[in-house]
Amino acid sequence: MMTAKKRARLRIGSDVATGWARNLELGNPYAKSVLRALGEYVDGEGMCWVGIPQLAMDCDLSQDTVRRRLAWLEDIGAIGRTGQWVDENGRRNGEGRGKRTTDLVRLLVDADTDAIEARAAGRVVDETPVNSTAISPSWQQGLNSGAEVVRTPPALGQPSQLCDQLISEPEPENPPKSPSGGFPEDRKTIEEGEPTEFAAAFESYVGHEVMRRDLALEEFRLLTPDDRAWCVHAVPLYMAKLRELKQRRPMNFHLWSRTRGFREFAAPGVASAKPAAPQRRFVQGDELKGLAVATQIAERREPRVIRELDLGEGVWTQLPPQVDLTAMAAFAGVDREAWQVVDLGTPQFAAWRDRLALWIGAEPQAERIFLEPYDQNVHGVSSSNPNFRLRKSKQGFRVPAPWPPRRDGTWQVAGEGE
Structure with a gap:
């Protein structure tokens, strides 16, 4: 048995929406300009996802003027607005989850055109004044009818002007007069x-x-x-x-x-708080030896030691005394080649990197450590030579111990947990 093919739902296109807006007699050129601009952004359901800044640019109006005209268009039943939010996952919703965003605007092309024009002209429709807040157009059910008006909670396509913090602010109690003279307000x-x-x-x-x-x-x-x-x-x-x-x-x-x-910038009457300049001090003794070891690990060089006539040899610094840095003096003068290697990406490497940054006041760089001796016959020839081979290496630090000393200057002993 053949079943009848379901008739496709009529979809609203931009040409239909703009034609509908063009034929409305509103007596308000700025509002009509905004309504026609909305028609350029409709989807097949007559919905618009366009912000006030874009509408203001399209109509060459101020954003404040666009807000007032949108509220007026909603009041006469030409459009419906619903507040929209964007949640933490970037999903748009109308339930108030997340951050407020541009309202959802629907062109009510199925509404009674005569009723819209009557409201725009200030005439009474169905014994309900135009400026009455009881008028609440809905694209789903048409204009409210009946002598008794009942206010219902807003639904999709039937927004309420009582919604808090709408991106498109509601119209003032009395609708604005139609602008004239080429400017939204007199200068x-x-x-x-x-x-x-x-x-x-x-x-x-x-x-x-x-x-x-x-x-x-x-x-x-x-x-x-x-x-x-x-x-x-x-x-x-x-x-x-x-x-x-x-x-x-x-x-x-x-x-x-x-x-x-x-x-x-600082608020009026509030003096900008300037942090006190750190005190300089002269590093000497075991702390200077520990600094030399740390500099060798982090930068593969000796620290720049100076001689002061009344103090002797040392290094000026603004960093506070560090007991763990002094503990590094135990490895001063030890051959670095005998130290172990901690590989880049390991917890030990991260621990040494963070501690070295505190000691020397700069981000340390991993060292390229070769895993085999240099051979001129295979490593020093051209890459086009069949005997050429890259010298094996890895990135890491040469350090005297698996882990840096504790902040109190003590060291982790063998078999102790990390």
């Missing part, structure tokens, strides 16, 4: 609403003449009052540091504010 209004500290910080920032003031102001407004004062205080310090490092191009002001770059 004079922006300047009047600037925090008092902003001008001083921005105008003393090197290269601010070619940076976007609106983006800088937007990020500065998001700072707490304490961070704003910190930012103003840190700008000249940051500029001085750039001059010291001979760097001419600082980070853009809005990015520096967003990443809290000013916190790399």
Whole structure:
């Protein structure tokens, strides 16, 4: 018996989404521009995974303007938004696990177009005012209907504006007026609403003449009052540091504010804590002999000994006295060829490497140790010679004992555990 072939589900393409957005009469050119830009990012289910910075770039608008238009589009039922997170495994989820990321946006192309346009025009739909928070469009069930409105928990495609910390912030209580004049807000209004500290910080920032003031102001407004004062205080310090490092191009002001770059400098009223300079001391005696043994192991050389008129021979250092280094003096003058070899990658090698770094104040390098004597007839001929053979070798340290001395200067005896 032949079974009827299941009809394929209609998928939403970018051309369908942008055409739907283009035909909507919203009376809000910026919101319509954002909606059409969203249509360029839809998948087959009408879902968009695009961040506000990208939308702002596509529409040539500020991020704050895009946020407000997204909230307005959600309020009139043109889109739905759901908060998204990324967990420690990099998986996106809507359950609040991990770090907050870009919202999931769905274009509600199946919703009632007349109802969307009515809300956009401020008319009442189904006896529910446009600016009422009871309106909660859902792509799964269409617009809410009925005289009685019941608020339900948000589901996928039916986001709630009560969600905390949405990446796309909710619209203010009263929807904004349709922008006009080519700018999201009048420049004079922006300047009047600037925090008092902003001008001083921005105008003393090197290269601010070619940076976007609106983006800088937007990020500065998001700072707490304490961070704003910190930012103003840190700008000249940051500029001085750039001059010291001979760097001419600082980070853009809005990015520096967003990443809290000013916190790399001391907060206002807090003196930068400078660590006290370590005291120099003159190493002599058994400790100097132990240092000579350690230097031979780590760098295959003798330490650079100097002579002071009132002190004698020794080495100046800023490292504190080390009892275990003094214990190495027992092997001063012993032929290194008689010492054993600890191979690179073994626990003994790691123990010696870490201890040598403490003794000499530098990272020691493994030594190339040959396992056979040099033979001119096989090791000294050209590689094209049939008698040529590489001289066998390995990497490691030549050391006087399997393990370094303990920090108290004692040594591990034979048969004792590591």
